[in-house]
Amino acid sequence: MSSKLEELQGLVAPVVEALGYQCWGVEFLSQGRHSLLRIYIDKLPDGVLIEDCEIVSRQISGVLDVEDPISAEYTLEVSSPGMDRPLFTIEQFASHAGEQVKIKLRSPFEGRRNFQGLLRGVEEQDVVVQVDDHEFLLPIDMIDKANIIPRFD
Incomplete structure (x- = not known):
């Protein structure tokens, strides 16, 4: 920050x-x-x-x-944060585990900056996101923008 x-x-x-x-x-x-x-x-x-x-x-x-x-x-x-609420803190990421998220990084991580998938939770200062069959541990300080993807069911 x-x-x-x-x-x-x-x-x-x-x-x-x-x-x-x-x-x-x-x-x-x-x-x-x-x-x-x-x-x-x-x-x-x-x-x-x-x-x-x-x-x-x-x-x-x-x-x-x-x-x-x-x-x-x-x-x-x-x-208001709205339905596509942005996530800023590690605590916010942890409390929204199980939601679909869209994350943009400040710089590439494993060759990419954009991730969209299931927020699995957090591990120390890393956000765990499952994209298809691959799990990524994204350092919180590399995240530029993260939002919940609203569900309409």
């Missing part, structure tokens, strides 16, 4: 949690002069409503205005 992302996570997570939500994850996409700060919140057992996103957005905006961690223009987006 980059130091900027760690700084942002450290600023927003306590605010989100103080409001009674779970800070599911933070993404910071630096795109030149216009960046995007996306904060995923969750609330069990009912889930997240648009009003929840508005409440968190207002509070986070205030904190970011005071702390000013992003010098350039940026868009703040507060969202």
